[in-house]
Amino acid sequence: MSEIRALIVDDSSVMRKIVERALRQAGLDLEVVHEAGTGSEGLEQLKAHSVDLILSDINMPVMDGLEFLRQIRVQNLASGVPVIMITTESSEEHVKQAIQAGARGYIRKPFTAEQIKERVLPLVRAA
Secondary structure: OOOEEEEEEOOOHHHHHHHHHHHHHOOOOEEEEEEEOOHHHHHHHHHHOOOOEEEEEOOOOOOOHHHHHHHHHHOOOOOOOOEEEEEOOOOHHHHHHHHHOOOOEEEEOOOOHHHHHHHHHHHHHHO
């Protein structure tokens, strides 16, 4: 698998680093990782950089992950790039909304590198 350019969107800088580490532990060869603390910052990153994978938290200030996902589609950014939502939500409703808005999968916090491997690697390979 070639090198992957990823965007991680989460309002916690610690969680962004945890996600990056889990991606590397899962076997992804990350060329570069762009980070954003809100959905609106994530949109700016997508306007400035081409990426192969997006992982986004759902609950964030300013613009949450669901609105970020909708705006990616509305603004036609990152077409065909798999988006995986990361959530602490146990509510199936948030997951349904994310899938309807175009997410290709989701991961619940706390997660392991093995869960990342199972849920993310197939999407990256398919894209």
